[in-house]
Each structure stands twice: as C-alpha cells, then as structure tokens.
Amino acid sequence: VTGFVSIIGAGPGDPDLLTLKAARLLRDADLVLYDALVSPEMRRLAPRARWFFVGKRAGRPGIGQEAIHRLLVRAARRGQRVVRLKGGDPFVFGRGGEEAVALAAAGVPFEVVPGVSAAIAAPALAGIPVTHRGLSSAFVVVSGHAEDAYRPILESLEPHTVTVVVLMGIASRATLASLLLARGWASPTPAAILRAASSPEATAWIGTLDGLGAATLPEALADSPGTIVVGKVVSLATTIVAARTIPESRLAAGRGR
Amino acid sequence: VTGFVSIIGAGPGDPDLLTLKAARLLRDADLVLYDALVSPEMRRLAPRARWFFVGKRAGRPGIGQEAIHRLLVRAARRGQRVVRLKGGDPFVFGRGGEEAVALAAAGVPFEVVPGVSAAIAAPALAGIPVTHRGLSSAFVVVSGHAEDAYRPILESLEPHTVTVVVLMGIASRATLASLLLARGWASPTPAAILRAASSPEATAWIGTLDGLGAATLPEALADSPGTIVVGKVVSLATTIVAARTIPESRLAAGRGR
Numbered sequence: 001v002t003g004f005v006s007i008i009g010a011g012p013g014d015p016d017l018l019t020l021k022a023a024r025l026l027r028d029a030d031l032v033l034y035d036a037l038v039s040p041e042m043r044r045l046a047p048r049a050r051w052f053f054v055g056k057r058a059g060r061p062g063i064g065q066e067a068i069h070r071l072l073v074r075a076a077r078r079g080q081r082v083v084r085l086k087g088g089d090p091f092v093f094g095r096g097g098e099e100a101v102a103l104a105a106a107g108v109p110f111e112v113v114p115g116v117s118a119a120i121a122a123p124a125l126a127g128i129p130v131t132h133r134g135l136s137s138a139f140v141v142v143s144g145h146a147e148d149a150y151r152p153i154l155e156s157l158e159p160h161t162v163t164v165v166v167l168m169g170i171a172s173r174a175t176l177a178s179l180l181l182a183r184g185w186a187s188p189t190p191a192a193i194l195r196a197a198s199s200p201e202a203t204a205w206i207g208t209l210d211g212l213g214a215a216t217l218p219e220a221l222a223d224s225p226g227t228i229v230v231g232k233v234v235s236l237a238t239t240i241v242a243a244r245t246i247p248e249s250r251l252a253a254g255r256g257r
Numbered sequence: 258v259t260g261f262v263s264i265i266g267a268g269p270g271d272p273d274l275l276t277l278k279a280a281r282l283l284r285d286a287d288l289v290l291y292d293a294l295v296s297p298e299m300r301r302l303a304p305r306a307r308w309f310f311v312g313k314r315a316g317r318p319g320i321g322q323e324a325i326h327r328l329l330v331r332a333a334r335r336g337q338r339v340v341r342l343k344g345g346d347p348f349v350f351g352r353g354g355e356e357a358v359a360l361a362a363a364g365v366p367f368e369v370v371p372g373v374s375a376a377i378a379a380p381a382l383a384g385i386p387v388t389h390r391g392l393s394s395a396f397v398v399v400s401g402h403a404e405d406a407y408r409p410i411l412e413s414l415e416p417h418t419v420t421v422v423v424l425m426g427i428a429s430r431a432t433l434a435s436l437l438l439a440r441g442w443a444s445p446t447p448a449a450i451l452r453a454a455s456s457p458e459a460t461a462w463i464g465t466l467d468g469l470g471a472a473t474l475p476e477a478l479a480d481s482p483g484t485i486v487v488g489k490v491v492s493l494a495t496t497i498v499a500a501r502t503i504p505e506s507r508l509a510a511g512r513g514r
Contacts, residue, residue: 019275
C-alpha cells in the first residue's frame with residue numbers, strides 16, 4: 001500500500017475559504033500536518049485524522065524543515081493519506097516547494113492543491129483590489145521576514161509603478177516605510193496594515209506611507225503576522241468597505257489617522 | 258426587499274478549486290453573471306440560477322463595463338441574490354474593484370469572495386512555486402494585455418530579483434521576452450507558458466527566455482489566454498511535476514525544447 005501526500009493551501013483563515021478539493025481531502029485524511037496560520041476551526045473538517053502541529057509558535061523554533069520531510073515520507077510509506085496544510089497558498093512563502101521536491105526525491109506520490117493567498121485576499125477583504133484600472137496594473141509580493149530579501153527588490157522598483165504587498169510585514173513596517181520613502185515614493189501614498197484578514201478579529205489600519213512606520217497598533221498585534229499594502233489602490237478601501245467587506249466598526253477601530 | 262451581490266472568484270477553472278463559500282452562494286443564487294474564463298461545468302453548482310454571459314469572446318466585444326454595473330444594480334434592487342462570477346480572483350485584473358465601487362455608489366449591499374488566482378495556481382499546478390528558498394523571494398504579477406502597462410514595470414525591475422508572472426501573456430510572449438533580454442536577463446533563464454492550468458486540457462511549455470518568443474504552440478492556442486512565468490523557479494517544474502501535478506504525457510506534449 002502506498003499512501004499519498006496532498007500539499008494544501010488553507011487560505012487566509014476562514015474555513016469557508018478552503019477549496020472544495022481541500023475540504024474533501026481533509027474529510028478523508030488519516031494525518032494532517034499543520035502550521036501556525038491554520039485556523040483551529042478547520043479541525044472539524046477532518047474528523048478521522050490525527051492532527052499534528054509542525055509550525056513555529058511565539059518565537060519558539062519548530063521541528064525543522066528536514067523533520068517535516070521525514071514525517072511526510074514516513075506516513076505516506078505507511079500507507080496513510082496525509083494532508084500537509086499550510087496557511088494561504090503552499091507555494092507562496094510556504095516552503096511547499098521544498099516539501100514537494102523532498103517528496104519527489106523520495107518517490108512518494110503527492111499533489112499540490114493551491115489555496116486562496118493572503119497576498120491577494122487580505123487586501124480584497126479590506127476593500128483593496130491589488131490591481132485597479134487607472135490606479136495599478138501590477139503588484140509585487142515580498143515577505144517582510146528577511147530584509148536582505150526584500151530590500152534589493154523594493155530598491156529596484158520605480159516608485160508608484162506597482163502595488164506593493166508585504167506578507168508577514170508588521171514587525172518590519174518602519175524599515176519598509178523608510179526604504180520606500182528613500183526610494184522616492186511620495187509621503188502621502190496610501191498604505192494599509194491588515195491583520196487576521198478573514199477572521200472575526202480582522203482589523204485594518206488605513207493611513208499613508210509616512211505614517212506607516214509609526215502606526216500604533218494594539219500591543220498584542222505588534223509582532224503578529226499580517227499584510228502590508230502600499231499604493232494608490234489602498235485609497236479604495238473606504239469606498240468599497242463601506243458597503244460590506246469588513247464591518248465599519250472594525251475598520252474604524254483599527255484606523256490610525 | 259433588497260437583494261445582494263457577491264463578487265466571487267471562480268479560481269483557475271477546475272470547479273473543485275472553488276471555495277466552500279463560493280459553492281454555497283452559487284447554490285442559492287437567483288442570477289449568475291459570468292465571464293469567458295468561467296468553466297461551463299460550474300453551472301451544475303447553481304441549479305436555481307439564471308446564467309447570463311457578460312464576457313468577451315473571440316475578439317467580439319462584450320456588453321461593456323457600464324452595462325454590467327447596471328445589470329448588477331438592477332437585479333439586486335429587484336431583490337435577487339446575484340453572483341458575479343469571475344475567473345481567478347475578482348481583484349486581480351478582473352475589474353472587480355470597478356464593480357465594487359459602482360455597487361457602493363448605488364447603495365447596493367455586496368461582498369467580495371476571494372478566489373484562487375491563476376497567477377499563483379497556474380504555476381503551482383505545473384510544479385512551479387512562485388517563491389522558493391534560494392531561488393526567489395518575491396514575485397511580480399502583470400497583465401500581458403497592454404504593453405504600456407507592463408513595460409515600465411518590467412524595465413524598472415533589476416534582472417533576476419523576482420519571479421515574473423504574466424497573466425494573459427501568450428500573445429505578447431515575443432515582446433515580453435525581448436524586453437527582459439534587453440533589460441539584462443540572461444538568455445538561459447528558465448521560462449514557461451502554461452495553458453488551461455487546472456483543466457484536463459492543461460499544457461505546459463518549459464524552456465528558456467531566449468526561446469520564449471519563438472515558442473511554437475499548437476495553432477489553436479496561440480492567441481488563447483494563459484500564464485507566462487520567467488525565473489529560476491521554473492527549473493523546479495520537471496522535478497515536482499514528475500510525481501503528480503500534471504500527468505507526464507501532457508507536460509511532454511507541450512514541451513518546446
């Protein structure tokens with residue numbers, strides 16, 4: 001008996017934003033290896049499965065990428081249907097590619113099930129389209145995790161040509177803002193900080209680039225993951241959100257200026 | 258009675274990649290306004306609804322954006338549950354932002370339901386992660402539709418710093434390739450042309466940047482929409498796909514060099 005690994009994107013948090021395919025695979029799974037960004041509510045979708053946490057939490061190191069590869073390979077070789085569940089899309093800063101390569105090398109059959117990426121969904125749920133006729137015809141996605149990775153990209157970009165989306169960017173917001181301002185982006189460029197995008201705890205700070213670095217967030221959120229968006233499209237948030245996407249109260253509560 | 262509009266991303270084509278929320282809203286919909294990129298199989302998910310095509314087909318102009326806004330507003334005011342169904346994600350080159358703004362202006366309640374974007378899923382399903390440790394820590398997404406929109410962005414980007422994803426890029430592949438080569442991207446940079454990503458007709462051409470412009474595609478596909486990917490991550494396709502994501506035979510059939 002050979003098992004099978006499904007590397008699945010769990011989407012931005014709300015279990016309702018899982019794909020039909022992801023929900024079906026969870027229902028039939030024997031084992032689910034999941035990360036910190038996966039919502040606990042998703043457990044009820046995989047009642048048969050053993051759930052095993054392999055992420056990092058609050059600064060404590062996780063079990064390590066190599067150990068995850070070994071767990072995946074071993075469970076599949078025991079004949080299990082394994083779901084590797086990752087927040088957002090598994091191939092966007094999710095190290096899903098490394099796991100796919102490891103499974104391929106081990107001869108373990110697997111598939112990749114794309115998910116709704118927070119890079120696009122977090123802005124959308126706050127009323128911000130990453131592209132919009134007349135405002136932006138491109139977007140770039142970087143991770144705020146490592147400055148040496150995002151710095152050369154943001155420095156090479158001509159100011160105001162794209163929407164900039166920074167995943168896991170909250171802790172780096174001051175560095176990001178001064179980098180873009182030094183590169184020539186205008187101080188009043190609209191900017192947003194989005195947290196817990198698709199959950200009931202969603203908050204949005206909407207302001208401008210020169211206020212981004214000093215944006216005051218509730219202390220508990222200051223180091224949490226979250227999405228930063230910079231560009232003219234952010235100016236649409238107020239119009240679009242007024243109707244439905246995030247209850248007004250929550251937007252107002254998070255508003256910084 | 259006030260109706261409601263749900264602007265929904267249909268994902269890259271396979272109905273299995275709809276979100277749970279999208280499927281539920283389709284099931285209850287009275288009217289579905291859909292685009293050319295929406296798979297006909299999705300109809301069975303909305304058995305109660307009237308389906309109305311508002312896209313463009315084979316060069317023939319569609320009914321126009323203003324007319325779509327009027328249809329949405331009018332149906333909602335008649336009390337209908339309206340689904341506006343768009344390929345991929347509605348806020349990625351989908352003009353979903355314009356529709357949201359129009360609905361907000363008309364006072365019609367609406368929501369945005371993010372979908373799986375082809376910008377990430379088309380590469381993923383061909384075994385290409387848009388980010389990968391050591392190969393790429395960022396990606397930029399442009400549309401191949403209008404050269405004046407993508408040219409300034411691609412010219413501003415330092416070569417080899419990001420993965421470049423071009424949606425609707427097949428017809429522009431020669432222009433795109435010479436632009437990147439002129440900007441200093443190396444000729445052997447891996448490149449891919451991906452079509453019908455999540456359907457049984459999926460094909461992938463895998464080659465290098467200097468071959469991209471002259472890539473021979475089956476004639477029927479030459480002007481079809483599709484996704485182009487340029488960057489080192491494309492080199493992972495062969496390894497990752499060998500296991501599962503696209504049946505080998507289809508990859509081989511589309512292979513150009």
